[in-house]
Amino acid sequence: MNLDGLTLSVLVRELAAHIVNSQIQRLLQIDKTTLLFRLNTHNGNRNLIITVGAKPSIYMANHLTDIPKEPTSLCMFLRKHIEGARLTSIEQVNGDRIIHITADKLALDGTLVATHIYVELMGKYSNCIFVQDGVVLESLIHVSPVMNRERTVSPKQPYELPPNAERTSIFDFSEKEIKGILHSFPDDTVGKTIRKLFNGFGPVLLREVCYRAKINEKDIWGNLSEDSIDQLATALYSLRCELATANVLYEYTLTSGKKIASPIPLSYLTTDESASQTVHDSLSYAIETDITASGSIHTAGHDLERLLTQAIKKEELRHSKIEAEVSDTSKADTYKAYGDLLMINAYQDSHYAASITVDNVLIDPVVPITIPLTPELSIVENAQSYYKLYTKLKNRTKSGRYQLEQSRIRIDYLQSILYSLELATTSNEVQAIRTECESAGLIKKSKKPLPYKPAKDNFIRIHLDGGELIIGRNNQQNDYLTHRWAKPFDTWFHTLHTQGSHVILKCDGEPTEELLELAARYAAYFSKARESSKVPVDYTLVKYIKKPPASPPGFVIYTHQKTLYVDPLIPQEDVIQQ
Incomplete structure (x- = not known):
């Protein structure tokens, strides 16, 4: 804005x-x-x-x-x-x-x-x-002579107002004085004249004052009649009086989606039925809402979001490189076949030859095949070289598949932290996520100790008819909720193949089908799939959930699960307890 x-x-x-x-x-x-x-x-x-x-x-x-x-x-x-x-x-x-x-x-x-x-x-x-x-x-910003030749802003330098800041304010003049100024200091067009004489006119209010005076801002000043100039002076003074008592902000939304803000009603838009109008009682509140929605202020949460996004991109690039290396191991079988064929034809004399053509007896029908050789090596030595390449590629395949799995787990973990950041609403919750990032080695640990101990049990709670849902806000809470807080026969919910919160359903007795479906819909909402439909949600008893050794926070494996396909449900304020 x-x-x-x-x-x-x-x-x-x-x-x-x-x-x-x-x-x-x-x-x-x-x-x-x-x-x-x-x-x-x-x-x-x-x-x-x-x-x-x-x-x-x-x-x-x-x-x-x-x-x-x-x-x-x-x-x-x-x-x-x-x-x-x-x-x-x-x-x-x-x-x-x-x-x-x-x-x-x-x-x-x-x-x-x-x-x-x-x-x-x-x-x-x-x-x-x-x-x-x-x-x-x-x-906040230092301006050197290289950046701006007209004005330098740096410590110990004299402060000077920006260029053109010495123009006058329309609030300093009466209607008669405004008329005198307009008659005495004309410029090229109406718009240029007004902006040259008075500070503060943006395109919106300039168009409004010209509309009230029934002239066009692009009209040549010399073509205006005396009556038109007097009407413009009256419109300027009327605008001045309205602004002096204005205390709200009018926001107009055009059909194109463009928004226009003004402290006074805009006559040229009031007649336009395509423009919707919203009135804000406080300009500060309107500005705060606009800036918060745009995310233009980079808070600690924004910095963490940017850091996590970069870490995910870096890990995804590493994942793709490992995949390329694993796929390259398809040559392993070819190298083994070369070695076998060279051992079969070890009797041939091919010293100092760059290649050898032999019958490929390993396939049916037999066809000739040309095998590249290292000239200074014998056929047996070339065969051994190909066997070494074969062994190396086979070992790389085994190692690469393990690295691929570890890379996938890390990507899922980073994305789960990013999802937790979306749920965070207070500085304490963001700090808890920052602490997790420090533990994971994503950022350098702060030397300054925390002034408080993050609570592990400030879960999101939703009261249902016949039970209660407890929802973790981040990975640390998910771990504590599932493995420490929940009982073995509580029901655990989580979206399938999608980052989300651990959700525990506590109820007296066996949960009904309706209660299970309702809990699954809430679990779908508290996940990255909240904007989707027919989200798969797994559920099982807590006793069937295990945490692998050395696995990242929030990572679990489970069995005996069932899957429900549900649409996410937004919880109402009267049932949710933060």
Whole structure:
């Protein structure tokens, strides 16, 4: 959701009501382009997120995703300067896409140190810059002279506003003054004139103001009548007044699927029946929803997902290479036949010959066959060489099949971890998966100990008529649930040949066919096949499940199973207990 300067003015007003006079309790860095400020406000603790990555934004976060465990060097440096500081103001600079936040902190000598945070939300040039006494303290993104000849952003350099940031804001003028400005400083077209004079006009609001003035943004300014210019000035002032009191966000969805956001109702789309409209009471909430859906902020969970995806691709490539080597062993029988034929014809004189042609008596009918030779070796020595190649390929076949099986198990294990990550909803659950990745050697073990001990029994529970389903969230829980927690005569469910959770059905007595089918449908939902239909689900008693020695977490073998083909069932909120 790309916000123009005018929409940003509404967002700044909303943020000011929450964060002015709040205290920065903690600064965290979620990824390379995203900072999280934990604030103590008059309404309790709140979270302010500033991101300058794929979708540059600033907003109040209600639902925090997992936060990286280790603080970055940038985060540690900034904490010394702004943690404990009080946010005294937040304002927009000249109506542009620049937000200026002031944080005051009492130094050890009793002086008040002001840190100015400039959040520049300008597409690929977005940045978050910390300034003290007009000098850059630090920034999320360093800009060298090679990257940008007009402006450098690096520590100890003077801070300068971006080019064109000195243009005026439409909020600074009355209707009469706007008319005077339009008459005095015309440009090529209507659109260029408005954008040259006033900051903050994106394509949506520019089209809206031209629609209200009944002119086209591409019209040549010199062709406009005095009445048209006056109508444009009136439309601009009317837009200014509406924006000054706006406090919601209108989101329009076109038939093409494109979404358009505006802080005021759009007249040119209101008449379009093909556009559906949604009204968000909070701009922060709308931005948070959009960013969460797009996954543009790379949290610890995203980093784990990327790492696991790379590990799976690497293992699949290794698997295909082993398969190629195993298939290449088809030459083994040919090498043995060469050796046998050379031993049969060992009496022939073929010293220093590159090949020999003999009758292939090993097949019927007999046909001539040409066998390549190593010239400096005798026929018997060549036969022994072919026997060695035969033995080597036969051993490779045996070893290759074992390696293929181990590679398949590892791929399944990695995919099961990736599935567990999809189920994780809290930072503690993500941390448990990260710990499993550390144990598996996928990532380097953290030197910092966990501040808590991950619970093994916080399963997902679903209450059914006649029983209860217990579902593991990750491989560690699956192991504990199946081999430690469940009883021998409980019923165990798992999707066939598909990564999923271990599901245990506990009930009094023998489960009915209806209860078994219902449990199987839930087991299909808590798997990677949740979007499929007719999913095969195996079920058996817990006593028939075994864990092979040295096998990865979550891996089991079982017998006496039966298979149900069911459609996944989404559990209702009133029956599920997290």
